[in-house]
Amino acid sequence: MNDEPTQEELIAKRNADADEAERAIAKEEKEEAERAKREEEKRYCSYEKFETAIKNYDPDKDFRPDLLCGCACPDGSISIIAARPGGGKTSAMVNIVRETLCSEKENGRKILYVNLEMNYRQILTNLHLSCIYAFATEEERAILSQLRRTSSAFYRTLKGQDWASEYWIMDEDELPQEVGEELSKTFIDYFSKAKNLIKEAMDSGRLKIYDGIGQPNEDIQKEIVKCETGSLILLDYMQRLTAPKEFHNAQRYLQIQKASAELLKAAIEKQLIVIAGAQRKREDDDNKPSMESIRESGDIEQDAHNVVILAKDKDTGKDFAKVGKAREGGMGKQMAINPVKQFIFWETNGKYFPLQKDDDKAGKKPVEKERKRWADELMPPRGEQS
Numbered sequence: 001m002n003d004e005p006t007q008e009e010l011i012a013k014r015n016a017d018a019d020e021a022e023r024a025i026a027k028e029e030k031e032e033a034e035r036a037k038r039e040e041e042k043r044y045c046s047y048e049k050f051e052t053a054i055k056n057y058d059p060d061k062d063f064r065p066d067l068l069c070g071c072a073c074p075d076g077s078i079s080i081i082a083a084r085p086g087g088g089k090t091s092a093m094v095n096i097v098r099e100t101l102c103s104e105k106e107n108g109r110k111i112l113y114v115n116l117e118m119n120y121r122q123i124l125t126n127l128h129l130s131c132i133y134a135f136a137t138e139e140e141r142a143i144l145s146q147l148r149r150t151s152s153a154f155y156r157t158l159k160g161q162d163w164a165s166e167y168w169i170m171d172e173d174e175l176p177q178e179v180g181e182e183l184s185k186t187f188i189d190y191f192s193k194a195k196n197l198i199k200e201a202m203d204s205g206r207l208k209i210y211d212g213i214g215q216p217n218e219d220i221q222k223e224i225v226k227c228e229t230g231s232l233i234l235l236d237y238m239q240r241l242t243a244p245k246e247f248h249n250a251q252r253y254l255q256i257q258k259a260s261a262e263l264l265k266a267a268i269e270k271q272l273i274v275i276a277g278a279q280r281k282r283e284d285d286d287n288k289p290s291m292e293s294i295r296e297s298g299d300i301e302q303d304a305h306n307v308v309i310l311a312k313d314k315d316t317g318k319d320f321a322k323v324g325k326a327r328e329g330g331m332g333k334q335m336a337i338n339p340v341k342q343f344i345f346w347e348t349n350g351k352y353f354p355l356q357k358d359d360d361k362a363g364k365k366p367v368e369k370e371r372k373r374w375a376d377e378l379m380p381p382r383g384e385q386s
Helices: 007-042 047-056 089-102 120-135 138-144 150-158 178-204 217-225 252-270 361-377
Strands: 077-083 111-115 207-211 232-236 273-279 306-312 319-326 334-337
Touching: 077 089, 077 252, 089 111, 089 120, 089 178, 089 232, 089 273, 111 120, 111 217, 120 138, 120 150, 120 178, 120 207, 138 178, 150 178, 178 207, 217 252, 252 273
Parallel strands: 077 273, 077 306, 111 207, 111 232, 232 273
Antiparallel strands: 306 319, 319 334
């Protein structure tokens, strides 16, 4: 018996396969047309869509970080923190991460920190120290202010080493040794609390740190659009974004303009909250900070919902944050801050240098006096504004 298909059967099968392929192509074309139509409709706003959006919007739920002077950061917005090089951009964003993790109101918000400049070890070290500062009471901060080398204390604590008797903790001529034990105990207690908070956030996926140093702009954008609606994106910092491929040969301000536009598009489409750092020009007058002082000015702040500028008052030497732009109100608002506002300021602000063990008393006093001035003047009580 011959099981081979006949010529007629082969022709019929070929025609049936061709018909099936045509139907599949037609179905795909129809689905693509429907997708294109839905995408086009998204670009138009009906009053019904507006009413629905208003009903679902509660301004009291907007993200309002302290270090943005309480400016509203609704979903689908970009806010800029501008400062001179070394002026506190990264520290401000690290503290916003801490503020979000510690806030009961923001308990469910996910955070993506896109690092474009620093080693992740430094970021997480600073985040731990920021938490230690935030957890402490005003009285405990007075104790902690006697610590000179916070990074050394942090790394030794992490390794389980005792450092209560180390010479770099305090001025041995003025303070009793018991203070060293109280200081280390206070530090270690809050270190444990900080570690638990940060580890839990990272293990659960609530906090992610993405190393974007040297990564193409397209890859960074892909990571950002993966985030769920309402996520907080910290971008450190705008001018370090690489140019999109088609703009590699363009002038730098055009590259930044394109990167900023793509960031805004992602924020709006995914309803994300983006807070990005930006550099100010070195030659600007700190007493009169403005949006024009931002490098590539005219592009970055144009896309921003808020712009907050960190600066230092030349007359008083005190640091402040000033609102240069706020679409929800608050223009010109100014807040006195320590730009670091975390427990690493002795080593990051350039105003204090650790004492050596063999320094004489004549050399110690001026430095100790400066240390106390920082503790008294530049660590205002929490919530103090001007």
